[in-house]
Amino acid sequence: MITYKPLSELPLKEVSELWNKAFEGYIVNASMSLDRFIARTVSEGLSLEHSFACYVEGEQAGIVMEGFREFSGKKIAWNGGTAVVPAFRGKRIGSAMMAKNQEINEGLSVEYAYLEAISTNESAIRLYETMNYELMDRLVLxxxxxxxxxxxxxxxxxxxxxxxxxxxxxxxxxxxxxxxxxxxxxxxxxxxxxxxxxxxxxxxxxxxxxxxxxxxxxxxxxxxxxxxxxxxxxxxxxxxxxxxxxxxxxxxxxxxxxxxxxxxxxxxxxxxxxxxxxxxxxxxxxxxxx
Structure with a gap:
């Protein structure tokens, strides 16, 4: 059984640890200290109330972080990080989390939801495409x-x-x-x-x-x-x-x-x-x- 809990209901240290656990083995090193995690959450305007942890049979399985802004009267959302704990990868947990994320966005009257994914992360891109995300552009560093x-x-x-x-x-x-x-x-x-x-x-x-x-x-x-x-x-x-x-x-x-x-x-x-x-x-x- 899959359940979800708002990150605002969890201790920040636990949220930070879940982030690092879910991004273990990611294409780039996304792990960060608790202080850096808090600073990023604040600077990027991420909402702990509307971001969530995912559980499978009570065990931590993933995390989704989301931020919200309004421009010209339109509410937009940004996916500031979605990851699945290694033990639960390949079990469609990512699909379930993105569906929950969309449900939250719709409930908040979001008109456009944006995200970025590393171009070589083909499995993530395919997942987002199944959720009707469309390619707008490519971003280079x-x-x-x-x-x-x-x-x-x-x-x-x-x-x-x-x-x-x-x-x-x-x-x-x-x-x-x-x-x-x-x-x-x-x-x-x-x-x-x-x-x-x-x-x-x-x-x-x-x-x-x-x-x-x-x-x-x-x-x-x-x-x-x-x-x-x-x-x-x-x-x-x-x-x-x-x-x-x-x-x-x-x-x-x-x-x-x-x-x-x-x-x-x-x-x-x-x-x-x-x-x-x-x-x-x-x-x-x-x-x-x-």
Missing amino acids: LSNEQKLEMTDWSAHSFAVKKGLAIEAGSLSFYNPGEVWQAQLPSLKDGESVVVYDGQVAVGYGLFRRSFDSFGKLTGITLIRCEVAPNRKDKEDIMKATLCEIWQPTLSCKRNAHNIRASNNLLIELLKQLDFNVYMEQVLMVQQLDK
Whole structure:
């Protein structure tokens, strides 16, 4: 018999341990400490009340974590992690959990449910397809630890303003998009670069910086790089944005996370800088208001 219990009814330590247990042997290492688990739950806006643990005959069998946001009057959901404990894999527990997840979303009047899956995780992708999730795009993760040569990119006539990530939300062409972790609520510690042509904002980038305990810069992670519609100088705007974000004279690791594969120009520019793809995910959506 399969039963479910909201994670809000369990001790956080038990929830964290179940997460690590369910993701054991996963394609990438998804395990995390209790402190990191709590921090991620908060930063990604995951709902313990509407996420759940799955039990088979009273034994822990899996976990589903879900977050909810509202944009333009539409309620959206994001699957922040679904996994089955190794002993119960291959027994259709994942299907049962996704059906329960859909039931919860429908009860909360969710219109669109999003998730990502590693592109090589074919069994998970097939499961989501049976639940009427459709492929929207592919997301690539890239990295570079080499010195960047961007001298030509810095020779531009645009004005550039740095600020907090949240400030980009006021731009007329800002769109939250479908990538949950690239949305402003997930970027409370994020920064922004806005590029201006005269007084008009024409592009922006969102990014994070990381530092060691002594305040030394250790990494820069690009989250988004967007250009206002109908600009014929899109490449120049992106180059100006990236040059300001990457700070090429500094030595640190640089990453680009969950960049949509359909953003061909951005990916091409990153590859020109010798960024290499180290992971690819699929972005999927389930429409619940049909």
